[in-house]
Amino acid sequence: MKSLVVYYSRYGNTARLADALLDALRKKGETDITQIEYMDNRQNIIMRTFYRLFPMFVKLAPVKTDLTDYDLLCIGIPVWGGRPSAPVTKYLLLTKNTIGKKAICFYVYGFKESAKRCSKYVKSFLKKKGFSSIENIFIHWDDVGNEASLNQSISEAIIKVSSHKT
Numbered sequence: 678m679k680s681l682v683v684y685y686s687r688y689g690n691t692a693r694l695a696d697a698l699l700d701a702l703r704k705k706g707e708t709d710i711t712q713i714e715y716m717d718n719r720q721n722i723i724m725r726t727f728y729r730l731f732p733m734f735v736k737l738a739p740v741k742t743d744l745t746d747y748d749l750l751c752i753g754i755p756v757w758g759g760r761p762s763a764p765v766t767k768y769l770l771l772t773k774n775t776i777g778k779k780a781i782c783f784y785v786y787g788f789k790e791s792a793k794r795c796s797k798y799v800k801s802f803l804k805k806k807g808f809s810s811i812e813n814i815f816i817h818w819d820d821v822g823n824e825a826s827l828n829q830s831i832s833e834a835i836i837k838v839s840s841h842k843t
């Protein structure tokens with residue numbers, strides 16, 4: 678199974694989770710990692726609010742969007758305003774050759790209910806893009822440093838996603 682870990686992280690929590698996932702996946706097979714970034718990182722709060730409402734207008738720095746070579750996309754999602762942070766939504770809009778691929782969505786959140794709502798939105802989005810199976814990992818931003826529980830959640834998600842047939 679070849680995997681791609683993709684994440685956006687403004688404050689570093691989702692990045693820590695992405696690194697832990699990368700370590701776990703590399704024990705199973707070839708895994709690449711790439712970070713989603715704004716083309717211009719100097720947005721003010723007005724621009725960020727605008728992008729929250731209209732993520733299609735976000736301009737991303739170059740990032741791998743073609744999933745042809747991969748079986749599994751792991752996408753790191755900081756929850757903002759009950760939705761994925763705007764660069765993640767824009768990334769998902771740009772992804773190509775997604776039909777039949779597996780996904781692990783890893784959410785870093787402040788409020789569980791909000792993260793659950795966000796995951797429903799992402800799941801329906803990924804289904805429309807033809808992903809065959811979707812597993813979720815939810816980590817409160819306060820728990821990102823809890824290595825044992827992080828690794829437990831990661832290995833459970835990897836086992837579940839590996840058991841799904843393509």
Ligand SMILES: Cc1cc2nc3c(=O)[nH]c(=O)nc-3n(C[C@H](O)[C@H](O)[C@H](O)COP(=O)(O)O)c2cc1C
Pocket residue numbers: 685686687688689690691692755756757758759760785786787788789791792818
């Ligand atoms: C402007 C802002 C809005 C946020 N909105 C939400 C939200 O709606 N729901 C939630 O569960 N967490 C929310 N959070 C908490 C973030 O999900 C949390 O801080 C996360 O760790 C950010 O990821 P990062 O450290 O990788 O940037 C928000 C945080 C910020 C700064």
